[in-house]
Amino acid sequence: GAVVSQHPSRVICKSGTSVKIECRSLDFQATTMFWYRQFPKQSLMLMATSNEGSKATYEQGVEKDKFLINHASLTLSTLTVTSAHPEDSSFYICSAFQGAGGEQYFGPGTRLTVT
Amino acid sequence: QKEVEQNSGPLSVPEGAIASLNCTYSDRGSQSFFWYRQYSGKSPELIMFIYSNGDKEDGRFTAQLNKASQYVSLLIRDSQPSDSATYLCAVNDGGGSNYKLTFGKGTLLTVNP
Numbered sequence: 001g002a003v004v005s006q007h008p009s010r011v012i013c014k015s016g017t018s019v020k021i022e023c024r025s026l027d028f029q030a031t032t033m034f035w036y037r038q039f040p041k042q043s044l045m046l047m048a049t050s051n052e053g054s055k056a057t058y059e060q061g062v063e064k065d066k067f068l069i070n071h072a073s074l075t076l077s078t079l080t081v082t083s084a085h086p087e088d089s090s091f092y093i094c095s096a097f098q099g100a101g102g103e104q105y106f107g108p109g110t111r112l113t114v115t
Numbered sequence: 116q117k118e119v120e121q122n123s124g125p126l127s128v129p130e131g132a133i134a135s136l137n138c139t140y141s142d143r144g145s146q147s148f149f150w151y152r153q154y155s156g157k158s159p160e161l162i163m164f165i166y167s168n169g170d171k172e173d174g175r176f177t178a179q180l181n182k183a184s185q186y187v188s189l190l191i192r193d194s195q196p197s198d199s200a201t202y203l204c205a206v207n208d209g210g211g212s213n214y215k216l217t218f219g220k221g222t223l224l225t226v227n228p
Binding site: 032034043044046049091093097099101102103104105106107108109 | 146149216220
């Protein structure tokens, strides 16, 4: 149980284009999902909390107009990186929590490369 | 600001030995504690969680929690080369922040054959 998927696993795009990443909870309903970014050899950085049916909550310093989050159903959250630039190249990982203690289960991640 | 501290390592142990990973946290109100394993280039995988003081065992893994001293540890018995990874300690406050986790920077463990 508690399986989270992400699609795509890897994407290469040109500078200025937009990229959408999907995060799905496969065997449970997730009212809250989280989006993280991780640069090489660095720790996870929480970008935003995605809440089903309401606006996402962004961490300080994360541009909400650049990283659009939509949590349209109890099993799907999407992150759209708009007008991507090479500095947005990173490993993007989503998670969903399940359980009384808030255990978070991570998706496999999406590696974004902006050329 | 909530902080979670871990020794970055690398921690190197021989195959078959016990690996001991430690973590301290700053928020005394923290309620839930997690250990994640992250292989290079992969996403974190939950391996243990603990809510109450004391020990919790799952196979070769034992999590230990001491809320009075604000530390949580992970013991890996009979370490295997496949255990070589970065281990992340994470803490949340039990729901007041939408179950957001505060992560440590991780400890790199290397198990030598």
